[in-house]
Amino acid sequence: MRIAFLTAPEGVEQVELTEPWQAAKDAGHEPVLVSTQSGEIQAFNHLDKADTFPVDEVTGETSADSFGGLVLPGGVANPDFLRMDERAVAFVKDFFTQGRPVAAICHAPWTLVEADVLRGRTLTSWPSLRTDIRNAGGTWVDEQVKVCDGGPSTLVTSRKPAT
Template identity: 75%
Template sequence: MLTDRRVAFLVAPEGTEQVELTEPWKAVEQAGGRPELVSTGKDRVQAFNHLDKADTFPVDRAAADTGADDFDALVLPGGVANPDQLRMDDDAVAFVKSFFDQGKPVAVICHGPWTLVEADAVRGRKITSWPSLRTDIRNAGGEWVDAEVVVCEGAPSTLVSSRKPDDLPAFCRTLVEVFERA
């Protein structure tokens, strides 16, 4: 159980793939964890179902006002626009980097690893993602593999990664298991 463990979900103001936010969120809640939405925006984030607008969600904290000290783990949902915006925001990149600096577990899906590339957090790690990120991950020193879910144990943080929405059942189950052990 993740009883009372606080899990940050970092997303940009617009562009998060809704199911990659909501399904891991539910998994954390069902395991007894306390998910919080962190964003580079202030009030609400706009999620998408691929290219179509979906629901909006209230932001709990701004990335500039928090860090890994306030959480036990981090989830980075995908969507093409979401991580592209995050990797261009210094506060978001610093927020992600702080989890690796403190050795806290991180889970990432789909296009989410773009933010990890910017935070220099894939070097020497085995990771999966949406296939179009393969070259970016390799160029950043990571080992890209095509698998439903990959767990890369080791210093400084354990990293859970998945490719796409079809992988969500395995991704959610695995991130809960890893977060429980941390």
């Protein structure tokens, strides 16, 4: 199964991209790096530049139809950039509309807030997103990992890379 990993061109937390990517490969899936621009993305280790990764597909030129699921890695800047891009937000929303599974790590639920898909769902995130999630109609919980089946698609969230 093809799994989309959606990132902005800059700002994704490297460990939140590479570890789930490897887990998807180990489970026999095909991870695909999707971004808002072609070329490469720049990952970060907190505030320091880390590695670059080649973009496989671009939002607006691909769709949720061609993927079995979506992973939204965090990093503070990454979801903030994504939530300002209409094509990225529409791409994310399509996964929910189609009932496909979505995973969001750390700050990544900011993109879900913008996609307006959190009403009636319970999720976790980095604690600073608590108010944003509540204001978007979601219920925030302080748990390592939260699986929410409260809608047409399964949503899996985690507080931080270690969880």
